Every structure is written in structure tokens, then in C-alpha cells.
Amino acid sequence: MKRLLGKHDFLLITIIFALSIPFIVFQSHDRKSIVIVMREGETILKVSSPGRYDVKWKGKYLMKIEFDGMRVRVVDSTCPLKLCEKMGWIRPGGTIVCVPNKVIVTFENVKKKYDTMTW
Amino acid sequence: MQKMRASDRKNISLLRKEVIIYMFIGIAGFLIILLGFILKPPQTYYKLKDVALGTYVNIVIGSNKINPERIAKAILDELKRLTVKFDPRNPKSIIHKINEANGDWVSVDEETFTLIKASIRFAQITDGAFDPTLGKLIELWGFDVMKPHLPTDDEIKETLKHSGYKNVLFDDKNMRVKLLNGIKLDLGGIAKGYALEKARQIAKSFDPDVTGFVEAGGDIRIIGPKFGREPWVVAIKDPRKEEPTDFIYLLDGAVATSGDYERFFEMNGRRYHHILDPKTGYPARGTWSATVIAEDAVTADALATAAFVLGKDWRFVVLEFPKLRGHVMLVLEGGTIKKSDTFKLFEREE
Secondary structure: OOOOOOHHHHHHHHHHHHHHHHHHHHHHOOOOOOEEEEEOOEEEEEEOOOEEEEEEEOOEEEEEEEEOOOOEEEEEEOOOOOHHHHOOOEOOOOEEEEOOOOEEEEEOOOOOOOOEEEO | OHHHHHHHHHHHHHHHHHHHHHHHHHHHHHHHHHHHHHOOOOOOOEEEEEEEOOEEEEEEEEOOOOOHHHHHHHHHHHHHHHHHHOOOOOOOOHHHHHHOOOOOOEEOOHHHHHHHHHHHHHHHHOOOOOOOOEHHHHHHHOOOOOOOOOOOHHHHHHHHOOOOHHHEEEEOOOOEEEEOOOOEOOHHHOHHHHHHHHHHHHHHHHOOOOEEEEEEOOEEEEEEOEOOOEOEEEEEEOOOOOOEEEEEEEOOOEEEEEEOOOOEEEEOOEEEEOOEOOOOOOEOOOEEEEEEEEOOHHHHHHHHHHHHHOHHHHHHHHHHHHHHOOEEEEEEOOOOEEEOHHHHHHHOOO
């Protein structure tokens, strides 16, 4: 008696499943943390590797940030009260704001289960 | 027999083809559903983050008619205008002018007159728990310049004499304002809410069908539902942890939170924060945070401060504030959570 499915049918099914694998893999792949530093709505620095980086605006030094690959903090700032330094480390989803320097330090494309937060 | 075998073969062949077709349809359907989950609706929202109103602002705008970047930038310009106008420390501000008038009448524009009147109205309906006349106390504590320190009891008692919303007089006919008793206005507890309402007005003036939200320092005004149909998911900060303590779903309206973690210092193991109790002159005790959902951002902002100040009397707050159109969630000292029944309606996605 002949089988219901021939070898070509199995081949077709295999191809369809093979095509769907990249979507599943892409979905579950963890994205790398990227820190962005913004001023007046523009991104002035983008960091993806651990290290210490100077933040400058039109050539003027504003602050220094440190990124350890997972977290970021301000280690030096020209602002008078240094509140941004006192905030310490933040993780993806967090934001450091330096009001006098008008600088925002945050993470790019953070996946969260909410759109915004009241605090 | 030979005939029977041929017929069987034909039937099996047909059955085989049908099975393959159904399997193909099934797999294709599965893949389409899978793709639907993977390829979510394209993000069409323009996001603008900047600093205004002395804090972080996040403008998220979607429009099919007008370039959303144009709308977001117009909103940001407006927020920056209001930052200068209502900052009591800025010599260009109208509030600075009123505070420095030595008790004389000061003519003001309609926007200022309306906002000060609204702030006094909130002081009246909350029996002074929200009070926009604590300028001198805020200065005494150093929270105005972010250099806080602990004043003496005598200094606080003396400065309290120069506060109180009943010391604000209005001349409706000539649109003038006068401060008695050496008080100073500080609209910090309501100006952010007003700015968010203006932001929504501006967005709607560009496109009545605009959607999105505007956030300023944790206060949020919804401009329109996400993709025109879905609620925005708003997390509520846990006052002592990094993770949110709750989630609410907003199609419209506003939410604001007042917490003891925004501006504070610690001395001898005690936390001194910036939300002062107008009756004692000291930081209000008994509450870690107060979140208020309202139809507009002015109400949410003012009532969040009042709810925080009155938090130790939490039964009154959760029962009475819904009558003022504010739906409250309190995190009391120690972490106990209390909510208005009406607040719970916003914790459901539908």
C-alpha cells in the first residue's frame, strides 16, 4: 500500500518550517543595551561598548558618563548641584536628567510591558 | 480485482492531495498568525524627549494628517514658554513680578489670572491641603534651589505666618492680583498640569484626530488612544523599588503622582522631602506616594499633591476625592496600598 505522504510532501513541510525558524530565533534573541545621550531633542552620543565617555555639546564639555554594558551613570558634570551624579546607576528603562545642562541619558529601544510611567 | 485496485489507488491519491492541501492551509494559517505576533503594527509615533518645566518631558505624537514632528516641536515650544512664565525664580516670570510687588495690585494676563484662580479653587476644595502660597516655606527649606536643609522650629513657625491661600485677592474687573501678609506664590503643584493641558490643546489644534501622550516629570496627559483604539499602558512607580507597583490603562484623561522620593534629604535617619504640609510647615508625613487619575491634568496634578498631604487620613482621601473627580491610589508609609474603588476601574485593560 502506498504512503499518504511522499518524500516531496515531507520536503515541502520541512521547507515551510525552516522558513519560520529565523522569525522565532530573531524574536527570542536578546538585543544589546545601547545608551543614548540627548540634548534639545537630538541624540548627541550613542554608546554600545562599556567605558567612560565625555558628553560634549558644540565642543563644550558637559559631563562624563560610565557604561558597564548593563548600567549607566554620570560620573562628572559641570552642573552646580551634581544631582545627575547623585542619581547613580540606572538600568534600561531608567532615565537621568540634568536640568541645568538640558541633557537626558537613557537607553535606546528598551522593551517594556508599559508605554510610560507616572512617578 | 484489477478494477478495484485502480479505484483504490485513485481514491488514495485524491485523499493524499486533500490532506496535503489542508496541511498546507493549516501551516500557512499558523505562519500568518505567527507573523501577526512577530510583526506588530508599525510604530508610527514620533517621540521627542527634552528638558522643560524644570524636568524631563517626553512627547509622543501620531497623526495621519500633519507631520507629527511639527506638532511635537510646537508642544515643546509651548512647554518652554510656560517654564519661563510661571517659574517664581525667573525675573522674567509673571509669578516673580507678583511676588515682588510688596502687596500692591498687579495686572496680569488672562492665562495667569485663570491659573492662579484655579489654584486657589483647588486650595478651597481641599481645605488647604493643596496650597499655592508656600513660596516662602519652600525657600526656607531650600527646595527652590535644590539645596535643601533643615530649618529651626522657630524659623518654620515664623515663615508659616507668611503663607495661606486666603491671602490672595482678585480684582475680576481689572484682572489684577494682590498678595497679603508677605506671602509668595509657587504654582509648582499645578503649573505642570496646566502645561500638559495646553500641550493637548495644541496637538488637537493641528489635527483633531491626533493621538499620543505628553509626559512631564511623571505627570501624563493622554492626547488620544494608542493607534486610535488601544489604551496606553501606564506603570505606577513603586516609591521604594525600581519595578512598577501597578499598571493602569488610559484611553483619555491624565494621571499625576506626588512622591517623597523626588526631592529629599536625610538627616539622623529621617527623610525630609519637598511636599510640605501647609498646616505644619514640615514635610507631610504618612504617605510615600499619591497617584491621581482625572479627566484633566490640572486636576490630577493639584489633587495628587493634596492626596499626598492628606494621606495619613487615607479613608477620607480614597472616599472623598472621587467626588472631586480624582481617582486615588495611595502608598502609605510602610508600603500599604489604598485605592478608591473608582481607581480600580482603570486597572482593567478593557
